[in-house]
Amino acid sequence: MLQLTIDGIVQSAAPGRLLDVLLQAGAEVPHLCHDLRLTPHGGCRLCLVEVDGEPRPVASCACQAEDGMVIRTDTPALRALRRTHLQLLAESYPPAAMEAEPQHPLHRLFAAYDVEPGGQLRDGLFLDDTHPYIGVDMTRCIDCQRCVRICEQLQGQFVWEAWQRGAALRIAPAHGATLLEGGCVSCGACVDSCPSGALYDKRVTVEVEGWTRTTCVYCAVGCQMEVGRRGARVVAVRPAASPVNRGHLCVKGRYAFEFNHSPERIAWPMIRDGEGWRRVSWDEALDFTAAKLRAIVAAHGADAIGVLGSARATNEENYLAQKFARVVLGTNNIDCCARVCHTPSAKALKTMLGTGAASNGFDDIELAGAFLICGANPTENHPVVGARIKQAVLNGARLVVIDPRRTELAGLADVHLAPRPGCNVPLFNAMAATLIEEDLLDHAFIGERVAGLDEFADFIVDYAPERVAMECGVSAADIRAAARLYAAGRPSMCLHGLGVTEHLQGTEGVMTLINLALLTGNLGRPGAGINPLRGQNNVQGAAHMGCDPATLPGGQSFKEAGARCASAWGAPLPERHGRNLLQMVDAAAAGELKAIWAFGYDIYLSLANVAETTRALSELELVIVQDLFLNETAKAFGSVFLPAASFLERDGTFMNSDRRVQRIRQVVPAPGEARPDWWIIQQLAARLGRAEGFDFAGPQAIWDEVRALWPEGAGLSYARLEHESLHWPCPDEQHPGTPVLYQSSFPVGQRATLAAIAYLPTPEQTDADYPLLLLTGRTLYQFNAGTLSNRTPDAVLRPADTLDMAPADATRLGLADATPVRVTSRYGEVVLPLRISRQVQPGQVFATFHGSEPLVNRLTSSIRDLQVQAPEYKVTAVRVTAASA
Ligand SMILES: Nc1nc2c(c(=O)[nH]1)N[C@H]1C(S)=C(S)[C@@H](COP(=O)(O)OP(=O)(O)OC[C@H]3O[C@@H](n4cnc5c(=O)[nH]c(N)nc54)[C@H](O)[C@@H]3O)O[C@H]1N2
Ligand SMILES: Nc1nc2c(c(=O)[nH]1)N[C@H]1C(S)=C(S)[C@@H](COP(=O)(O)OP(=O)(O)OC[C@H]3O[C@@H](n4cnc5c(=O)[nH]c(N)nc54)[C@H](O)[C@@H]3O)O[C@H]1N2
Ligand code: SF4
Ligand code: SF4
Ligand code: FES
C-alpha cells in the first residue's frame, strides 16, 4: 500500500495510475480522455493535479501514484487551467445538445466550469444514422480519441481513424462511408467509452432507473454486464468489470435484449387440442401434464419418457431436471444439447485426462506464446474471447488456425491450414508425427506425466505429413510449420470448436488434439491446455449438473456419486442405462419412447436431418415444450406449452466455458404468468407425488444441495459468488478455485496415455450428383435457433441464413450474388440466398442454421460421432442450382 496526501488528508491506496487512485479515494478529478481499459492518452488535460516537487501540474491519467506523493486536486490555478482547456473544446460544441440534455456528464462539467458551447461547428464531420444500434454525430466530438483507441485496443477492429491533426482533426471510419462499411462489429465499446454523446445508443431513449449485475445469456464466454431497467422494462445494457470480459461485451450481450419484451413472448400456459393452442391456467396445464406422464409410466414404464435439460437455463434448474427424471419418473433418459456440440470434448478429456472440461481459463490468453485454433471461429461465436485473442496476436503471440474457411482469425494467422472437412484426425496425427520425427517433444514432461510414447511413435509413422497431406487437402510443409509453431510457442494454448467435434470422429478428433498437448508439455501450466469453446451460456453447467444419461451432478459417474445421491434424494437411482438425445429420437421412431419434455431446447430446428426428426417426433404421444417462445418444436409437435421466465426475470447461476460459476439476478418481473423453470419443475414434481425433495425456497437452496453432492463445487457458495469469480474445482469455502487443471497430476493418474487413433473417413462423400461439401455453422449477429436474436435489431444486421460459395464455383455454376439458390442433399432440400464469399474454398459451401424458414437441417445427415452420437453437422454432400431451375 502507498501513503498519499490528497488535498491535505493522508490516505493509503493500492498502487496504480494516479487518476484511478484519486478517483478511488473520492477526489473529484475531471477527466475526458481517460478510460480504465486503455493505455493513457493525456490529451484533454483536464485531469491535471498539483504534485509537490513537480514544477508544473501533471496529467494524473498519465502517471503512476508514488509513495509519499502530496497532491492537490482542486486549486484556483487548476480550475483556471481546466477551464481554459474546456473552453477550447466547447468552442466547436453544439449548444443545442447541451440544452437538450443538461444532465449529460459533459454538459454538467461545462456548467460546473461556467463554460458555454460556442457552436462554431467544423464542416465535413462524420454523421451516420444507418446502424440499427449506434448513432454517430461527430458535431459533438471533442477529440479525445477514445473511440479510436478502444476500437483498436479492446475490440481489435481498427474502424475509426483520426484524419488530420489539430483544429482540422476529424474522427471518421478509416474505410467506407458508414460504420458498418468500415468493418464495425457493433460491440458498442466506442459508444460506451465516448464521453461527449458523439457516439450514442440509438435505442436507449429513456433514463435508466437502476442497474443490476448479471451474466450474458448468449454464449459461454460468460460476460458480466449491468442491465438497466425502467419500470418493468429492460432498457439498456453496459459491460461490467470482470476477469472474463474486462469491461467489454459483444453485440449480442450489449444490444440484443429486446426479445425480452417481444409481443411474441408466451406468457400463459397452453394446451393444444383439435382446435389448436388454447390458453389454460397453470393448474390445468400442470394437471394435464402430470396425468399424461403418469399414464405413460403406467402403460409403458418410466423409460418411455425422455427429459431434455436446457443449456439456456440455470445450473439449479438443470439439477432439478435430472433429479426429476431420476427420482420422480425413475429413468436415466435425461440429456441436453451438450450432446450435439461438446460432449465429444467432454468424453475425450474425461477419458484421457480425467476432467471433462476446459483445462485452462480465459485469463491464460494473455500468457500464451502461441495459439492453436481448430474448427472454431471465436471472433464471431465467442467474440469477447476472439477480441482478447486478437490483442494477444497483435502483441506478438503466434497463431495457427485450422479451419476449412478463412475466418477472421485465419486471416491473421502465421499458418492457416484449410483442410478438407472431416480430416481432423489424419491432420492432427500428422502434426504429432512431425513433433516426434523432428524431436519437438517436451521430454521432461513426457518422462514424468505421459505414458505410451513408444507404441504411439510406432503407430504415428503412417501419418507422416507427406503421406496424408493430399488426403487432407493441405501441404505437408504447412502441416510441419504448424507443428513447429505449436511446439516452439510453449506455453501454447489450444482452443477448439465444433469443426472438431461435430464429425463421425468427433471425440477422436479431440483425443488426437490432446496428444499434441501431451507431446509438447502443454498441459498443467498457465497459458496452455486443451480448451473446448463451449456453446451457450450454460451448456457446460447443464451437462455438469447431470443432464446426461450416464452422469450425476458434478460431472460424477454413478460409481463415484451414485450412493451419495441416492441417500440424499431418499430414493434408489434407476438402474437401467438411460438413452441420450439421439437414442431418444431413435426410440421415438421405433415407438418405444412416448413422451419428451424439452425445456429451453428447440430440437426440431436444431437436430440434424429434419425428415428423420419429423418421423420420430410424430410418433410421440406427448411433447412438453417449456420456453419463452413458441419455437419450431412447439409449433410442429407441442402438446403442452409451459411459459418460462427469461434470464432477466429470475435468479440462479450459469457455468461458463472456463469453469467459472457466475450469478444471474432478476432485473424485471416475468410477463403474465411466465414462471422460472425451477418453479415449473417443482410444481410438476409435486403433482406427481414428490413435493418433498423439490420444495426449495429458491435457487440458493437448490444450489446448496448441489454443493453438498459435488465435492469439487462445495466451496462455491452464493455468499462467495456475490463478490468473487471462481473456477471449480473449489472444494471448500477457503479454496481460491482452480483456473488451471492438471498442475501436478491427472485425475486418471500420474501419467496420461497417448491415444493411437486411426483415421476413418466419413461415409458422407461427394459424387457426381452431390459434388459440393456443405459445412454448417454460425454467424456473429444470430444465435442458434434464433428465437432470441431474431426478435432484436440483430435481425436487421443479419436478416437470413445464407449459402456462402467461393467466387470460382459461383461463376462456374452461373449463380449470381444475393439470388436464391436451391441446395439439395441426399436427405432434403432448401432454398437460400447466395452469398459469394472468399472465406470458403472452391468445392465447399457454408450455411448458417439460425432461421425457422428454411430449416437448414433438412440437408444434414444422420451420421453421428462414433462414441457419443453428436450429429455430423459439419459434412454434407450437396448440389447447388439456381432456385428458378
Ligand atoms: N454468434 C453466435 N455465437 C455462438 C452461437 C451462435 O449461434 N451464434 N452458438 C453457440 C454455440 S451453441 C456453440 S456450440 C458455439 C460454437 O462455436 P464454433 O465452434 O466456433 O462454431 P461453428 O461456427 O459451428 O464452427 C466452427 C468452425 O468449424 C469449421 N469447420 C467445419 N468443419 C471443419 C473440419 O472438418 N475441420 C476443422 N478444423 N474445422 C472445421 C467451420 O468452418 C467453422 O468456422 O458458438 C456459440 N456462440
Ligand atoms: N446444421 C447445424 N445444426 C446445429 C448446429 C450446427 O453447427 N449446424 N449446432 C448444434 C448446436 S452446437 C447446438 S447447441 C444446437 C442449439 O440448438 P438449441 O439449443 O435448440 O438452440 P438455442 O437457440 O440455444 O435455444 C433453445 C431454446 O431455449 C429457449 N430459451 C432461452 N432461454 C430460456 C430459458 O431461460 N428457459 C427456457 N425454458 N427456455 C429458454 C429459446 O427460446 C430456444 O427455443 O443446435 C445444433 N444444431
Ligand atoms: S462498435 Fe466496436 S467495432 Fe464498431 S466502431 Fe465501435 S468499437 Fe469499433
Ligand atoms: S461474448 Fe458471449 S457472453 Fe460475452 S457478450 Fe458476447 S454473447 Fe454474451
Ligand atoms: S483524462 Fe488525463 S489528459 Fe484526459
Ligand SMILES: [Mo]
Ligand atoms: Mo452448441
